[in-house]
Amino acid sequence: MPLTTTGDLVTRAAAARSAVASFNIITLEHVEAVVAGAESAHTPVVLQVSENAVRFRGGRLLPLARAAAAAAEQAAVPVALHLDHVQDDALLHQAVDAGFSSVMYDAARLPYEENLAATRAAVDWAHAHGLWIEAELGQIGGKHGRPPLDAHAPGARTDPEEARAFVADSGVDALAVAVGSAHAMTTRTAALDHALLKRLSAALDVPLVLHGSSGVPDGELTAAIAGGITKVNIGTALNIALTGAIRDFLADRPEAVDPRGYLTVAREAMTRTVARTLRTLGAPTA
Template identity: 75%
Template sequence: MPLAQTGDLVAAAAQAKSAVAAFNVITLEHIEAVITGAEAARSPVILQISENAVKFRYGRLMPLAQAARASAELAAVPVALHLDHVQSDELLRQAADAGFSSVMYDAARLTYARNLAATKAAAEWGHAHGLWVEAELGQVGGKKGEPPLDAHAPGARTRPLEALGYVRDSGVDALAVAIGSSHAMTTRDAVLDHDLLARLSGTLDVPLVLHGSSGVPDDELAAAVRGGIAKVNVGTALNIAMTQAIRAYLTANPDAVDSRRYLSVGREAMARTVTELIRTVRAGVPDADPVPIG
């Protein structure tokens, strides 16, 4: 089916008091696994390509983007493309032509004033080119190899009144909030600040996004959706599933050389993870209407 629009999927999820899952992809196997897992869950899904993934692919966006787009158009559920954690204005300006309907512009490394100015400029450019724009306020941690922040570390949280002014002045369409999760977690033991999430949800009139969801246990994730999170970002969980499955296969088959054998095992493991996480997100609001799939 035609590519879905990220903004439409997130708006539908927010209206249903649910959330749409967004998965970061690095290889074609990731892309196929996300779509297969979403089809098994009968759920819309967002494919995300990060700036770091583009750097891994020799700095070229189009090969992976075109693979994602072609795969999405063959899917049995709505699939949107999202360009994630973009710091490069040059990369931002490739988004619309590459089939993306949304971008997360990441200026969180900057001071508040510079963050706001850069994000406002990105949002204005994005809106002029048909892009839904997400931003981040409050350090999530764990990016670029630095240790994940403690859930109670100074600067690790998003302040509601500051966020209100930031959203108003920047013009972004959604805000990723720091409420205790962290990027690149390999254990699922993050404890979220649900009181803070309630204040953020009550203060802001844009959809809220949870980054670092791989490290959030099922009950915490479900509670976050009930508390107002409308988009749930997942990346590391797929890499863990793929790596563990391939490692187990190669341990059991030390003479294996056909990459299709172990890549298929890894792909299947990722697809199962996608289905399970989507069902966890949906379980957060069992009485809500499902996000429409067509």
């Protein structure tokens, strides 16, 4: 079916008091697994490409984006494309022609006023070109001469009043908040600050996003959605599934050289992870 938009999927999820899952993709096998898992769960999904993934692919966005768009158009469920953690304005400006409906613009490394100015400029450009835009706010730096604290650093938390001002002044459509998750976790041991999430949900009138969700246990994810999270980002969980399947395959078949064998089991493992995650989130069915 035709590409849908991230904004539409998030709006649907919010109305259903659930969350849409947004999976980071790196290879074609990631793309195929996310779509297959979403079809298995009869659930819409977002395919997201990070700036790091673009860098891995030699700085070229279009090959992976075109593959993702083609897979989305052949999918039996609605699929949207999202450009994730963009810091390079030149990459941001490629989003529309590459088929993306949304972008996460990441200036959280900058002091507050610079972060706000850069995000406001990105929002103005994005909205003028029909893009839904997400930003991220952790612990704001610049207070008492302190530098910014990355939103996924241990102990980082988003302050509700700072978040309210940032959303109002930047005009973003959604905000990723720091409530205890972290990127690249390989164990599901994160404990979220649900009291803070409740305060953030009450303070803000835009959808809230949880990054680093691979490290969050199912019960914590369910509680986070009940507390106001409407978009959940997942990446490392797919890579754990992919890498584990390949390791097991090659351990049993040390003579194997044809990549189709181990990529098949890797894709199947990621598909199962996607389907299980979508069922846990209780996202609206397609």
